[in-house]
Amino acid sequence: MDKKRIIGIAGLVLATVAIIVTLSVLKKNKSGMIVREKEVTSYGFSMGTSTTFTLYGDDETALKNKANALNEKLEVLDSEVISWRSEGSEVARANEKGGCLTISKTLYELIKGSKSLYDDTDGALDFTLRPVLNVWGIEAYTEGDDFKLPDEEELKKAKEKTGCNYVSVCEENSYENRSEIESGCNDIDACDTENISRESDAGATEDGRNTVTESTGDSGIYKDVDCGRKYKLEIEKEGITLDFGSTGKGYALDIIADELASDDTVKGGVFAVGGSVLCYGEKEDEAGFKIGIRDPEKSMNDMLGYIKVGGKDEGAFSVPESGKVCISTSGSYEKYVDFNGKRYHHIIDPKTLYPAESGLVSVTIVCENGLYSDGLSTAVFIMGYDASLEVLKKNNAEAIFIFEDGSIKITEGLEGAFVIN
Template sequence: MQVNILSDNLFSKVNIKSVIAFSLCAVIAFGVVAYDCFFAAKESNKSFVAMGTVITSSIWTKNNPEIQQQINDEINALEKSLLSKNVDTSEVGRLNKEKSASVSEDLADILLDCKEVSKDSNGAFDVTICPVSTLWDFGGENQRLPSENEIEAALSKINYESINVKGTNVTIGNEQSIDLGAVGKGYTCDKIKALLEECRAQKAIISVGGSLLLYGNHKFTIGVANPSGNKLAMGTIDLKDCFISTSGDYEKYFEQDGKKYHHILDARTGYPADGYLSSVTVICDSGLLSDALSTACFIMGYNESLDLLKKYDAEAIFIFKDKTVKCTDGVADKFKITNNTFKMEK
């Protein structure tokens, strides 16, 4: 029993221990390769335009090659059947037209959350801002600077208190109409998370026009945009399993007579929020809330925002126009400035 099977004579006597050792080794090696080829989670990437913005998704999943298309379909359906104020047959379009409607639980929940944030922000954020946002029409074909009289007339139609939700029956005042533009991207991230859970994705990064969903127990490094533009980062933060939204004055705007008019409208004045902030990034465990809170905080400013953020257990990074940066306590140690022209202030 001393002759080696592999080297000396294959048909001679066999060393059983060698055979076992070799076989085990081969099986383990084959197993590792086979696992990597057939069973390990595979990354898939997709970019497309929907909801008037860019959607990008990177998903690691073992067994669902259709997930990218499912997400694409879900976003198109959400826009057309639920969120868009420009589609007459969407739930929001129908509610704006009829002022009273039986809606889905989804829309009822969205409106309740928005009403709460509107109240907590003392009306700085208001989901009934539609009459004013329609006047400005940022990014649309009729984008323009409205007259003072027009804004005054439209302002009188803003009132979140007119929203009445009883179960799935919703009424709004005769003059009010809903614009979910400030929460639609975040809410879409919430819905995509449910899809990823259903298909048991291992991890994913979804960006709906810069509002992010980080899915899974995996730490991702997030770049926070430099407000100077060109989609470069001014700092980074490592995060996992959360939602992130940024509101800034650099995304949608136009200039007239040397003045810049950005798209984040203060529902109390009808004009773009005129503060000392360039952007606010909010991190929390709800897409809708991260989106609503980033808008509210941008309008309210740093000091007024702190209690609001605390109530919703959210963290935030504030970038000021003079390039100073302030963070809430939960992210102050995690956020790293990578562009030296910005300065952290405690």
């Protein structure tokens, strides 16, 4: 074999290696032969639960920064606005003071949405149920603790401190045309409001009314004034405790989506805050999203099936113009106590004051609005299949019901989109 031939062979081998390496690199990027989009996943802990964000886009560094910024945003949202546990949050201060208060737009929207669900679900979604939940203590129960069945009297006494009908909000315009925008402020107007939204403390006048306050907060994220509008809250009865455990996480998804809409670094993504998931925009190659639904009978990572969202697949749940699809699940299998041969789960029916017995073990809601998907999953779990169909329709929401006997029912809009494994 002459020298030239050896060089030729060596060249061929090198070329082959080069091809393999090139193909491997392309393969790794999971987008066929075109390296285009990047994927970033981040894990965090806020809103009293774990968060998993997966973002798609072109600029990896920008995606990472965005994921961190979103996590921080949720932490601030929780500690400064929503959490009743967090001392100094708007909700904690409202619970402490009661009466008439000026609140941030962020809290106003949350209460307004939650109140609307309370009305629609005939009280099944009750964001003032905290005293009753505390009597049960199932959420806080940890293995090894002594569990005591609460007595009727105790529950009834706690029930007296509840009622969303004692809570009202309104928005008011401080300019001349206020009468046009005002909605439901007549009652609240009768009392002076005390300002509890942080960012505007410095700008509010003494009586806190009809003043255009500038946002003075560092972040300016949760300002209480929006184009001259003011937001008011009134808690009419003493002892009422606001607790947005069943709508707050979904509302956080709405806030994430708003944030993404004003920023084009993120093409799409999946954002999970506890049991609520936001599918946003498009996934690379328009492959669509697959959101797994846990099998209540089996262990935590076992999926019963999945929902196809967006993409080119036939039957997939179509993404509306907003780019938002929110999916929330409530179930009796996550947090419960087994006591004297009976299982007591954490979703308490405000009517019976006992864990809901509607024949369901899991409810998954799919709709555009995060607050509604989160709140409805709890409410529908309590109401049961038959009673909730109308509410779902009214709120443009689809659902997957899993019953105690293992049977599954889905609403029309999910036919083709929900695939059982």
